[in-house]
Amino acid sequence: MIKPVPPAFIFILGAMLLPLLGLRGRFRQPYLIFIPLVAFIDLLYLEPGTSWVYRFLGYDLVFARVDSLSLVMGYVFVIIAFLATLYSLHVKEDGQHLAAFLYVGSSLGVVFAGDYFSLFAFWEIMAVTSVFLIWYRRERESLEAGFRYVLMHIFGGCSLLTGIIIHIVSHGFTPVGPLEGGWASIFILMGFGLNTAFIPLHTWLPDSYPQGTVTGSVFLSVYTTKTGVYALARCFSGADAVAYMGGIMAVYGIVYALLQNDTRKLLSYHIISQVGYMIAGIGVGTALGINGGIAHLVNNILYKSLLFMCMGSVIYVTGKRKLTELGGLARLMPVTCIACVIASLSISGGPGFNGFVSKGMVISSAAGANKPILELMLILASVGTFLSFTKLCHFTFFAKNETIRAKDPPLNMQMAMILTAFSCVLIGVYPRVLFHVLPSSPVHYHPYTVSHVVGVVQLFLVAGLVFMVAKAVLSPHEGIVLDFDYFYRMMCRGIVWLCTTPLNGLRLRIQGFFSREVSAAARASKNPISVPERAIKYLHLRTLQMLRPVARGPEERVRELEQMRWRLTEIRNIAYDENAYRGPMGLGILLAVIFLFLYGLIYLAAS
C-alpha cells in the first residue's frame, strides 16, 4: 500500500537532493523528469478529506488538506511542472532546476495549505525562490527587475501577514476559507491581489517576467498568479469588487499588450488580462462562475506556458525579442509556429481550442449573474486578445524578414511544445476531461452551441478585418510605454533622496555632535581635576566670542576649534555608500538566522 505525502515535499526534497547527488549528463535528465512523475503518482493516491497536521507553538499547522479544488490545482501544477521541466532539460545549471523545483513545491504548498500560517510560509518561499529564475539570466536588467520583484512581493507578503495576524486575533486560528469583511480581509485581499496582479499592484509582472531566463519565464508564467487566483477562490468567491477588478484587469491588460514591442512583455500583459477573466468568474461566485474561473485557470496555464515556450524558443534561437526585429520565422521554425498559432487560437477562445470552453463559461456566468458591464468588458477583452495575437503571430512568423536566420529549437523544447499544444486541443475538442475535475460538479454547461460558435467566428472575422485595415496603427514601435510603475519608481527615488540627502545629513550632524562630545569627555576623563578650570575658560571664551565676534581667544583654543570644524566638515563630506552598510547588516541578519535556528533546535529538543 502506497502512503501518499504532501506533493509539495516531493518537489522540495527533489530540489534539495539535486546538488547533493551531483548528477551529470544522462543521469540528471531522467532525475529531473522523475520528480514530477512521482508527484503525479502521489496525487493519484490523495483522497479528498486527507490532511497532514503538525502541532507547533500551540497551533495546529495543516501542511496539506485535500479537497476537490486543491486537487484540480495540484494536477495542473504537476502536469505543467513536467512539461516545463521537459522544456528546460537542456539547461546545465543545477541552480535553475533547483529554484524551479522549490518554486513549484512551494506553490503546491500554498494550494494544499489548510491554515493561514502554512499558506503564508509557502507563499513567501514561493516569492524568494521564483526571483532566482529571473536573476539566472545574469544581465543587469534582470538583476534590477528581480530586486523590484522582490520589493513588491515583500510588500504583498507584509500585507498578507498583517491580515492573517488580525484575522487570527479576532477570529481565532481558522482554516483557509471564506473571509468576512473588516481590516483582516482588506490586508489579506491586498496580499492576494498583489500576486494576482490587481491594478495598480500589477507592475511587477510585466516588469520581471520578460527578464527571466528562457526556461524560467515558462515556470514564472504559471505559478505565482495562479496561486493568487486559487487563494481568491478560497477566500473571496462571490465578492463583487473582485469580479469588477477582474473586468478592469481583462481590458487594461489587453490595451497595454497591444502597445508592446517586446514579445514576452506582450505575453506578460496578457497574463494580467487572462487572470482578469479568472477572478471575474470567481467574483461572480455562482457555480458556473467558479467553475469557469478554475477551468480558465487550467486552460490558461496550458496555453500561456505554451506561448512562453514558443517565444522563449524564438529568443533562444534568434536572440531577438522585439517584434520590430522579428518576422519570417514560419518557414524556418515550423513546429514553433504551429504551436504558437494553436496557443494563440486557444487564448483567443477559438472553437476547438480550450479557451473557447472556459472563456464562454466566465462570460455566461457574468450574464447569468446580471452583470451587464462585466459581460461587455470581458467581450471587449476577447476582441483585444484576438487582435493582439494576430499581431504577435503576424509580426513574429508571417511578416517579411529576409535577414533573419533560425531553425526549430532542441528536441526537448519541441516535444514540450507539441505535448502542451496537444493538451490545448484535447480540452477544446473534449471538454469533459476538464469538467470532470472541476470543483462544483456536475457541470451544467454546453460550450458547443450553434449561436456560441457562430458568434465567436463572427467576432474574430470582423476584428480580423479591422486588423487588416488598421495594421499600420497596431504595428510595433521601438520604445517603452509607461505604466503605474512610473509612479512607484518616482516614489522610490524620492525615498532614496530623502534617506541619502536630508536624513543622511541629519545622521552625520548627530554623529559629529556625539563624536565631539565623546572626545571632549575622553579628554576630560584624562585629567578630571582640570574640568572646572577648562569649563570656566571655555565659558569665558564663548562669552568673549558672543560679545566680540572679532575678538580672538587664546591661540591654542582657536586651533582646537578650527580642527573641530574641519573634522565636522570632513564627516559631512563623506558620500553615502550603501556597500559600506551591507557587511554589518548581512552579519546582523546572519546572526539572527543562526539564533533563530538554534532556538528552533532547542524548542524541538525540549518538546
Add this chain to the structure above:
Amino acid sequence: MARHLRLLFLLVVVSSIPAGFFMEHEHAVFPWHTIPSMDAIFGGLGALLLILGVKIIGSFASREEDFYD
C-alpha cells in the same frame, strides 16, 4: 495573390453576417443578446474602441527604450 486573399477574406466576413439572423441566443439575458449578429458588431466596435484606447495611451505614455536608465 495577397490582394486576392484579402478579397476572399472580405467575402467570408460579409457572408458570415447573415448567419446571425437565422439563430437565437440560447440564454438571452440582456437586450443585445436578441440583436442578430451582435457578436460581429462587438468585434468591429470593440476593435475600433481598443485602437482608439491604444492611440490615446500611446500618445502620452510612450517613451524611449532607455527612459529609466
